[in-house]
Amino acid sequence: LAKTTQPISMDSYEGQEVNITCSHNNIATNDYITWYQQFPSQGPRFIIQGYKTKVTNEVASLFIPADRKSSTLSLPRVSLSDTAVYYCLVGDNGGYNKLIFGAGTRLAVHP
Amino acid sequence: EPEVTQTPSHQVTQMGQEVILRCVPISNHLYFYWYRQILGQKVEFLVSFYNNEISEKSEIFDDQFSVERPDGSNFTLKIRSTKLEDSAMYFCASRPDNGANSPLHFGNGTRLTVT
Numbered sequence: 001l002a003k004t005t006q007p008i009s010m011d012s013y014e015g016q017e018v019n020i021t022c023s024h025n026n027i028a029t030n031d032y033i034t035w036y037q038q039f040p041s042q043g044p045r046f047i048i049q050g051y052k053t054k055v056t057n058e059v060a061s062l063f064i065p066a067d068r069k070s071s072t073l074s075l076p077r078v079s080l081s082d083t084a085v086y087y088c089l090v091g092d093n094g095g096y097n098k099l100i101f102g103a104g105t106r107l108a109v110h111p
Numbered sequence: 112e113p114e115v116t117q118t119p120s121h122q123v124t125q126m127g128q129e130v131i132l133r134c135v136p137i138s139n140h141l142y143f144y145w146y147r148q149i150l151g152q153k154v155e156f157l158v159s160f161y162n163n164e165i166s167e168k169s170e171i172f173d174d175q176f177s178v179e180r181p182d183g184s185n186f187t188l189k190i191r192s193t194k195l196e197d198s199a200m201y202f203c204a205s206r207p208d209n210g211a212n213s214p215l216h217f218g219n220g221t222r223l224t225v226t
Contacts, residue, residue: 032212043115043202043217044154051212087154098167099215101146101154 004088009106018075020105022088025069031091033064033071038085038104047086048073075107083109113137115218117203123224124193132188132221134203143186144204144215145178147171154202160186161209193225 005023012018036044050062061074085104116135124130145157159166177189204215
């Protein structure tokens with residue numbers, strides 16, 4: 001099973017760049033790395049996904065080193081509305097029918 | 112943008128009663144999921160469903176739980192005899208395929224309160 005490890009919480013201030021790193025030492029060859037965001041009382045929302053190197057979209061960037069044993073979600077210039085829990089997921093056991101969420105990283109953005 | 116919709120947004124029921132939580136997945140999606148989240152805890156996998164049968168289920172998904180796709184659009188989760196510990200947010204999700212690069216799309220959940 002590709003288990004993930006993330007910091008439990010992080011604090012930042014408006015306008016700063018935030019980097020959240022996830023460890024996934026036993027990631028499988030076919031696994032992609034996916035990040036979700038969850039606000040209170042809402043379902044998780046897809047942010048970004050990647051396989052290797054760097055991926056960027058309008059919301060975030062995802063950096064994946066060559067060994068793929070970790071990944072870093074980068075949020076540029078955060079605002080108060082980015083306060084949420086961020087989850088890193090990798091495919092489970094190659095079947096992808098049972099995606100498991102870890103505890104996530106609770107990001108608090110302060111004025 | 113198409114989205115997963117869930118009804119009701121909040122359901123209150125008495126212990127021992129049956130509840131049915133309803134979901135309308137995105138129309139061209141083929142894989143369906145239920146997750147739950149007890150207040151303050153992490154999102155937990157319950158069950159995945161494809162081609163009218165369960166693909167995977169967790170140890171939480173015992174005989175009290177069942178899922179059904181009664182028609183071409185709805186996907187339901189039934190709890191036969193609710194317990195206090197079933198109180199949680201229940202999230203439905205769907206995806207077009209089960210490839211590694213196919214992200215889940217979640218609804219905004221049903222808050223189930225068992226009294």
